[in-house]
Amino acid sequence: MNDITELLGIKYPILQGGMAWVAEHTLAAAVSSGGGLGIIAAGGADPDFVMGEIRKLREKTDKPFGVNIMLMNPLVDDLMQLMIDEKVPVITTGAGNTGKYIESLTAAGVKVIPVVASAALAKRNERYGAVAVIAEGSEAGGHIGEANTMPLVPQVVDAVSIPVIAAGGIADGRGAAAAFMLGAKGVQIGTRFVAATETVVAQSYKDKIIGASDNDTVATGRSTGHPVRVIKNKLTREILSREKEGVDPEEFEEMLIGTLRKAVVDGDVDYGSLMAGQSAGLVKRMQPAAEIIQEIVTGMRETYQSYADYFK
Numbered sequence: 165m166n167d168i169t170e171l172l173g174i175k176y177p178i179l180q181g182g183m184a185w186v187a188e189h190t191l192a193a194a195v196s197s198g199g200g201l202g203i204i205a206a207g208g209a210d211p212d213f214v215m216g217e218i219r220k221l222r223e224k225t226d227k228p229f230g231v232n233i234m235l236m237n238p239l240v241d242d243l244m245q246l247m248i249d250e251k252v253p254v255i256t257t258g259a260g261n262t263g264k265y266i267e268s269l270t271a272a273g274v275k276v277i278p279v280v281a282s283a284a285l286a287k288r289n290e291r292y293g294a295v296a297v298i299a300e301g302s303e304a305g306g307h308i309g310e311a312n313t314m315p316l317v318p319q320v321v322d323a324v325s326i327p328v329i330a331a332g333g334i335a336d337g338r339g340a341a342a343a344f345m346l347g348a349k350g351v352q353i354g355t356r357f358v359a360a361t362e363t364v365v366a367q368s369y370k371d372k373i374i375g376a377s378d379n380d381t382v383a384t385g386r387s388t389g390h391p392v393r394v395i396k397n398k399l400t401r402e403i404l405s406r407e408k409e410g411v412d413p414e415e416f417e418e419m420l421i422g423t424l425r426k427a428v429v430d431g432d433v434d435y436g437s438l439m440a441g442q443s444a445g446l447v448k449r450m451q452p453a454a455e456i457i458q459e460i461v462t463g464m465r466e467t468y469q470s471y472a473d474y475f476k
């Protein structure tokens with residue numbers, strides 16, 4: 165037992181990343197049944213859709229689960245109300261400021277765990293009443309900050325007294341053990357779960373992750389202030405050349421509309437947005453979520469044991 169397993173009522177300190185389109189109830193239920201914290205991603209969806217997902221998950225498992233709220237969703241206020249009405253055990257939040265929602269969620273018994281990319285935002289969230297924070301380094305897939313996981317995690321650990329969960333670049337037991345060494349009390353894993361057997365993700369997208377090596381991702385959108393890490397393809401080549409030309413940020417955002425859906429649902433690996441972290445190179449095959457969790461836990465213990473003598 166550690167802070168996070170006790171706090172969330174789960175067996176292993178492993179959270180599944182909140183990935184728009186990818187993290188629906190099937191994956192989340194499989195992760196929660198496997199002893200981690202499965203998370204339904206609300207992404208850009210409306211409250212009715214998310215309510216349906218929550219109910220379908222609850223039919224599959226009675227284990228704790230979470231919902232990820234992407235704060236740029238225009239319906240964020242309604243989604244937060246849904247979290248309260250449905251008494252969702254845990255929410256994680258990303259891509260914005262969670263502050264003003266924490267008090268009412270907490271009063272309703274919803275545990276709030278913001279994803280942060282800086283120590284300053286971690287501190288602010290602690291002050292507002294977050295029960296933990298996820299420190300996500302820019303090795304992660306999707307929308308990212310500037311700081312990398314290795315320096316970010318210990319700085320967030322030093323800045324707050326609530327438990328810190330590490331994210332970004334972690335896909336196996338070695339990465340998880342390293343995160344604990346930095347002071348984290350849990351890990352959040354995204355990319356490896358995209359290739360889980362249970363996901364609704366198009367096979368061609370999963371194959372791109374499985375086939376990726378260490379330098380196959382790139383952060384697009386740095387020039388417009390919205391960096392997003394994805395696997396390189398025709399879309400990223402076009403985006404990066406437009407960025408070099410100094411594309412208008414509004415036109416840039418328009419180029420991206422619908423591209424994540426194109427990748428996940430349509431399997432368009434050329435012009436879809438193949439969001440994935442740098443750990444894609446560590447993902448070797450499709451596996452059931454519960455098996456992924458077991459491998460990470462076993463690997464983490466073996467890593468720790470193998471260094472026990474070394475550190476004496």
Ligand code: TUI
Nearest residue numbers: 184234258259260261279280281305306307308309392
């Ligand atoms: O949110 C994520 N990852 C995401 S969200 C997403 S949906 C999307 N799709 C296309 C374009 C943009 C978004 C895909 N991946 N991770 C958590 C995260 N939050 N990473 C970075 C941040 C962050 C960045 C700045 C959080 C807060 C922030 O500033 C807030 C403030 O008020 O200072």
